[in-house]
Amino acid sequence: MSAAETRVYGKRLLKEAMPPRWKLYLLSVVCMLGVAGFTSALAYSTRLIVNDVFVAEDTSAAYYVAALVVGVSLGKSFFGYVNSIISAMFNRSIVSSYQKLLFRKLLAKDVRQFAGKHAAMQMSQVKLFGEACGKTVVGATNKLFLDIMVLLGLLAVMLLQDPLMTLLSAVIFPLIFFIVSTLSNRVRGAAGAETELTGAYFAVGAEAFEGIKTVKSYGLEKKSISKFEEAVTALETRLLGIVKITSATVPLMELLGGIVIGVFVVYAAWQTITNGKTPGEFTAFITAFLMAYQPAERISKTWVELQKSLVHVGRMFELFDEPSDQRKDGTKTLHDVSPALAFNDVSFFYNQKSKALDGIDFRLEAGDWVAVVGQSGAGKSTLIDLVQRFYDPQEGCIEIGGTDLRDLHHQALRDNIALISQDVFLFDGTIAENIRDGNPEATDEEVQKAALNAQLGDFLETLPNGLDTAVGPNGKGLSGGQKQRVGIARALAKKAKIYIFDEATSALDGENERKILETLVREMADTTILFVTHRPSTLDYVNKVLLLEKGHMTALESPGVMRATNTHYRALFHNEDAPQDAQTSA
Ligand SMILES: Nc1ncnc2c1ncn2[C@@H]1O[C@H](COP(=O)(O)OP(=O)(O)OP(=O)(O)O)[C@@H](O)[C@H]1O
DSSP states (O other): OOHHHHHHHHHHHHHHHSGGGHHHHHHHHHHHHHHHHHHHHHHHHHHHIIIIIIITTOHHHHHHHHHHHHHHHHHHHHHHHHHHHHHHHHHHHHHHHHHHHHHHHHHHSOGGGGTTOOHHHHHHHHHHHHHHHHHHHHIIIIIHHHHHHHHHHHHHHHHHHOHHHHHHHTTHHHHHHHHHHHHHHHHHHHHHHHHHHHHHHHHHHHHHHHTHHHHHHTTOHHHHHHHHHHHHHHHHHHHHHHHHHHHHHHHHHHHHHHHHHHHHHHHHHHHHHHHOOOHHHHHHHHHHHHHHHHHHHHHHHHHHHHHHHHHHHHHHHHHHHSOSOOSOOOOBOOTTOOOOEEEEEEEEOSBTTBOSEEEEEEEEOTTOEEEEEESTTSSHHHHHHHHTTSSOOSEEEEEETTEEGGGBOHHHHHHHEEEEESSOOOOSSBHHHHHHTTOTTOOHHHHHHHHHHTTOHHHHHTSTTGGGOBOOGGGTTSOHHHHHHHHHHHHHHHOOSEEEEESTTTTSOHHHHHHHHHHHHHHOTTSEEEEEOOOGGGGGGOSEEEEEETTEEEEEEOHHHHHHHOHHHHHHHSOOOOOTTOOOOO
């Protein structure tokens, strides 16, 4: 990212982040001016110490000068303390608000934009970019501002003591500028890769813990450790590279300062001896110079560090600016519409080479229960992803109740479709909370009913807290079958018009599956249901079977007709040999 680009992003951040916090910032400016004023006064007081007390040999002056020094130090400390608190508040408030905003923006992106990205990667971006916003704003408006104020105050003290020498010391500024801009360019280059490396560090670590059972049972500890160590080393090398660059500012500045002091000592000796300059003036100048040295060092260091944060801020704004969903959202709703589902000559491909679905054409009426079947890779998951509009088909259109999905408001679609997938995801909360995720308005009775319909009754009776039992992260406290039933209860609570059961009963025993399906028959006669299934038992409950082969729909018939006439179907469900042209199961 170029310096010009980072500048644009930096300005944009300041424009967004400063106005809502202007009152706090005003208070901080008062404190910074206080610190700068008292720091300059402290440097100036050395002139009084040397001239009024030591040169004049006046002991009584020592009292008022001492009182003055104590008073000035007190003022500097007070304003410094209040300013540190304000800048910490400022930092936290900006970090939190941008982390919240970034999380929202990421979550609003459509499913395709997450393909191939690790969840830990997303979270590391939220953390890193949010912190970079805090560092940028506090660095630019507080750290830099404060040090510049202090530097200007001390320069004023130096000017008062010796204007010529002050101007001579200013020749180091172009040198400082050159050093700082060289280091800044190098930091910007190095900072870009830090985001990816931090993401990889979290992703590799999280992967090992998420798959801990696989790691243990296949003895993959060594592989996981070596992958993690590689990620840590790569991150460490990169971070060290950045530290080497940012840390170079301080010694380089010290070297320049040392040269100036050396020149000044010779000049001051000559001035004091030949031109009658007072030792107090010499002391005040050198003190102001030495004190100015620290803020000048900090300014260059802060500036170089800012470049790194600005690269992260830039990355964050690039993410903000990417449209969350490139597809247009419709405006229509599905009120009072029957959930007839139609695919009109639909084709879809993930990549140009081969179509995952080719010319799919069918119409299902409200109340149709359809088993979507086919060999692995035939296109079943793609078909249900299209129904949920995770993707749009490149050819043809899909309609619910006669309305093209592209004309529907996305919320209308979400409200009317419930998906229960094989790998049910549960949030870390109670069973009741997870069921209520299907319908936040559901009453306690409705939650209870959904749980009973999903055959959770017997299980709940064994739990001291019943529905209020915590399920653990992603339902890790439940068995696979219990988790699936909570997922089914959540979908039932939603009262959608179209249900998609994607191998949703795969972890259930035959009896529980049968009871759930019988409940569905009672409660959901008018609902359109798609079952993606490999289980013959489910076929007893459907009135149609949609057979997919290599992306083509080759049949849509009742299970009876399919069994009597379709050899591919019999090969899939009734253990007959597949016909010659059937593809091999993946
Ligand atoms: N995200 C993707 N990117 C590229 N190709 C994909 C993607 N997802 C699926 N495919 C390809 O699309 C085709 C259909 O895949 P799909 O997952 O829909 O099949 P499926 O019938 O659900 O298989 P299974 O029963 O194994 O889940 C396959 O050839 C698959 O390799």
